[in-house]
Amino acid sequence: MLTKIHETIDELYPEMIEIRRYLHQYPEVSFEEFKTAQYIADFYEELGIPYEKNVGGNGVIATLKGGKPGKTVALRADFDALAIQDEKDVPYKSKNPGVMHACGHDGHTATLLVLAKVMKKYQDELEGTIVFLHQHAEEETPGGAISIVGSGKLDDVDAVFGNHLWATSTLGNIETRKGVFMAGTDRFEITILGQGGHGAYPHQTKDAIVIGAEVVSQLQNIISRRIDPLKTAVITVGKFHAGTTFNIIANKATLVGTVRYLDPEIQRVVKKEMEQVVKGICIANNADYELNYSEGYPPVMNHEEETDLVFEACNQIPEVKNAINVAPQMGGEDFAHYLNIKPGAFFFTGAKKEGHNYPHHHPMFDIDEKAMPIAAKMLIGAYFAYQEKNN
Structure with missing residues (x-):
């Protein structure tokens, strides 16, 4: 048949x-x-x-x-x-x-x-x-x-x-x-809460763009330095929104991205390390943050x-x-x-x-x-x- x-x-x-x-x-x-x-x-x-x-x-x-x-x-x-x-x-x-x-x-x-x-x-x-x-x-x-x-x-x-x-x-x-x-597919959104100001006086501000850029860079260290090289994961920041014009230091930055993993244990590690990275950078820069991590498809x-x-x-x-x-x-x-x-x-x-x-x-x-x-x-x-x- x-x-x-x-x-x-x-x-x-x-x-x-x-x-x-x-x-x-x-x-x-x-x-x-x-x-x-x-x-x-x-x-x-x-x-x-x-x-x-x-x-x-x-x-x-x-x-x-x-x-x-x-x-x-x-x-x-x-x-x-x-x-x-x-x-x-x-x-x-x-x-x-x-x-x-x-x-x-x-x-x-x-x-x-x-x-x-x-x-x-x-x-x-x-x-x-x-x-x-x-x-x-x-x-x-x-x-x-x-x-x-x-x-x-x-x-x-x-x-x-x-x-x-x-x-x-x-x-x-x-x-x-x-x-x-x-892979399993998760979503995250990080909001950096700094203190804006005049572009000519950065010492009087907490630049959310600079802080956010450091977060983007250091998130990749989770993959290269916190995950077993024989395992795999991906952290991608697909959206970075901040600022209004050329001479104003942003007081807020929003980063949105995805985490991909094959092993649920790796997912747990990434979630934990992501919180530590964002928290540490914001403490060092005297800024606040919000991190929303949403688990998606397994x-x-x-x-x-x-x-x-x-x-x-x-x-x-x-x-x-x-x-x-x-x-x-x-x-x-x-x-x-x-x-x-x-x-x-x-x-x-x-x-x-x-x-x-x-x-x-x-x-x-x-x-x-x-x-x-x-x-x-x-x-x-x-x-x-x-x-x-x-x-």
Whole structure:
């Protein structure tokens, strides 16, 4: 049956492109994906597959119960976009100013919708139950996954698999690994409270910019001098806001950034050391500070047996040229929340567009759409491999 399913996926590839390009033109940012969620719900309504809307927010879950007994497996696609202006010169360019699908979630959604249409044709022959999990708000913490988990709608699921179209990896590659695959992602905001004054008389002030600059520099010493060199972490200050004009010393500076880690113990060390660094510098400069540290997504921890099933699925797909056991990635994903409660695995499907070398979250981002049917075959392949192993 798997061969027939693959053939049907290929037959519906034009529809997959059509859906993806439509969604690309009408993106919606995290927690505001109302029209996209309705589009997904309408698709399942037309297919005659039972679904639920507003799961954990804007999530949509459809359930296809096969004609034969078996396990219940969720296949997940996210569908939110980013607050980025689309700068590509293509017919399917975003029509929503300042918003674009710059991470491939439109492709994830098109992949899963068409896969659902394919599997509806084979429902009577299907073992077990497929849960088509369409998740909102992957890009913005607290994310949609944690609220979907909290809704209880996945309580009866036996396993979960997810795919990310990876625009920096060659078409035909499948990449994943057992254990920690993607980093935990936290956010911090540091406010330096100094004392402003005239630019000509710095001795009468507590310069928040100078203090903030020292904080930025010394935070990097946490990585180089407080973390075991055989472990890894990232501290990035992505925003530094201070001052009003050229001749006024700022009395306040705000630093906003992210911490990435693979080991929860490293997260604990970074949090502790960050407080010490900021506190020490401010004491030395007779300034005050506020530090707000927010824990975000935990690391993506792939389960061993389910990761083996992903690699097994690769063997059934001629378009997969390389199945690669990769090093952990410092990017984050709230798919981690599903893996904290259910067995499963997350993988990358190579989607690099030839001659188009732009990374995720870039205004020129795009994918090779031929990756979508490969992703669909991988997801259903993992589903069948799980059924075979566990029935």
